[in-house]
Amino acid sequence: MAEFNKMSEMVIAGDFAGVKALTQKMIDDQVDPISIINDGLMPGMNVVGVRFKAGDMFVPEVMMSAKAMAAGIELVKPLIAESNMPTAGKVLVGTVKGDLHDIGKKLVNMMLESAGFQIIDLGVDIAPAKFVEAVKEHKPDVVGMSALLTTTMLSMKDTIDALKEEGLRDRVKVIIGGAPVTQSFAEQIGADGYAPDAAAATDLCKQLTAN
């Protein structure tokens, strides 16, 4: 359908208003809402992902595309039963206690959302107990912790220990990220994975939820 192609192009171009208008028109024309996502919005975002990896698109452009896609999703979401909503998995994220940095984390959220993951963002300065509480409530597939400061990254282990104490550790995959975080640090504190950047975090979540 030509309109699906047009919608994909609009997502690639980051045309927020265009995507919104076209989605509304399709809804009015009784196009299947799930098809709007799977045949119109997602194929555009998939192209964005490929172009970004190839170095043909830059982060701010990817952000514009993701925003455009989100505008479309927002319109069709109320029309789809929650259980039918296409999702790659649920990811709970937060910046650890004592740390207010969240730009890297937001970037990861955006990339994950573009790849079809559902994100629950707890925000910043999240204590281990809050992570535990949220895991109980939301039952995510993956818990992602972020820290920018060398002084706060060390508290990631406290959250992992708290999850263990509550018997929740085996039910979720734990991933960590942030400028000072490394693969060996992830292994040291018993996390399931580490990603050096937002694109790699998406691949990591896909890999962890596929298993």
Add this chain to the structure above:
Amino acid sequence: MAVGSLHHNGLFFRTLTEEQVQDIHRASCEILEQTGMVIHHEEAVELLRSAGAHVEAGNRVYFPTHLVEKAVASAPSRVTIYNRQGKPAMYLEGSKVYFGTGSDTLNYLDPVTGERRSWRQEDVAQAVRVVDYLPQIDFVMSMGLLSDVDRRMINREQYALMLQNSVKPQVVIAEDGDTLKDIIEMAAAARGGKDKLKQKPLFMLYTEPTSPLQQPRESTDKLLIAAEHGVPTNFACGGVAGASVPTTVGGALVQANAEALSGLVIHQLKAPGAPFIYGYGNSPMDMRTMQAVYGTPEAVMFQGGLVNLAQYYQLPSWGYAGCSNSKVTDEQAVMEATMFTLMGALQGCNMMHDVYYMEFGLTGSLEFLLINNEVIGRARRMLDGIATDRESLAVDAIKRVGPGGNFLGDEHTAKHFKENWLPELSDFNSYENWAALGSKTMAERAREKVIAIMQSHQPEPVSAEVQSRIAEILAQARVHVGAKE
């Protein structure tokens, strides 16, 4: 005071005109007045509220411009930092420039094995001793994040290592207020009392807002403790242009300036006249790799702007030099570091840190530090400018040597050639002589010299009395935080 850095013999450098500086100042004040800051600290919010700031939602603070201008006026225009022996080490004033290393790198490039690994206490001790030796490095920072001590003790142990292994003044990172208080105790022990430490500061605190426009509780806590104890401090955001600050250099300056001024206002309300070092950083986000990148042309220009703002406010300035994104000591490392160092020197930034940082600050390399030491020597020589007194103009010597003569045998040459820069690591040999010495690259020569310094340099130790006081403070802290030995 006019903006711009006047070095020696008329050498002058300026990035912004006074009109541009005023435009930035006004824009920052507009942000502070209309957007304000979120300040996660009750005492600081109360200080601001009672001074006339407007507060909403408990911690959203809107700063009237008069508060900013009052703080700028009450902060001292110059600060002297003294070394452990009590001698003045850095006059943070005018266009004087000083260089130091960086803190808390995760990886150490071991000069002996070439391995990239985590830091142990003996590594930090050795690295600090190398800093103690290097003539162009003026202050020391913690070098690396210790992997072999309890995590709650890291900053305290780092400080003890800095204090014990170098007489040079320090710039410190502290996890929280309690850590800072213990560091003050250790410094006071070395200085002979808290009063003396206040009179002759031995270290500067590095603390920071979280961009955009937030002050975390711990940072604000430390800022207030520093003000109270007369410990010089900055309040320096580490901006990431395009992510946490605007992508344009001007926009990044407006926001970073607003954040620094918000810290200055709280600091001066707590203790008017307490020493404050104005400055901040910007590592723009690379829009392909999402890395915060050091020393891009924009980041270097940004520093020129901040120095001119510091001059406009009549405050000492804080910035960066000698750092790189490269993973090894290669052409990129030296190119990035050298540009930043030379430009920083010309800009007249009073205190420049992170000399020796590689891989965006994740790795530290001592051989790279040695190369930087040589670069700084070259840059400092250039700040001397061209002397034009009669003797330097050498009119008599030119007349004496005359047409077809030779200056090599003239007394004027013998008298003045040592004023010129002399290399230590740079190779000026003929090809044959260079080959005979082993055909070594500069990085190889630097590595050999690092190892030689490590083997031979013995810094002046702290007295037994100070040593036992440091041990006591650390032991008490271990109990306090519940850490193992």
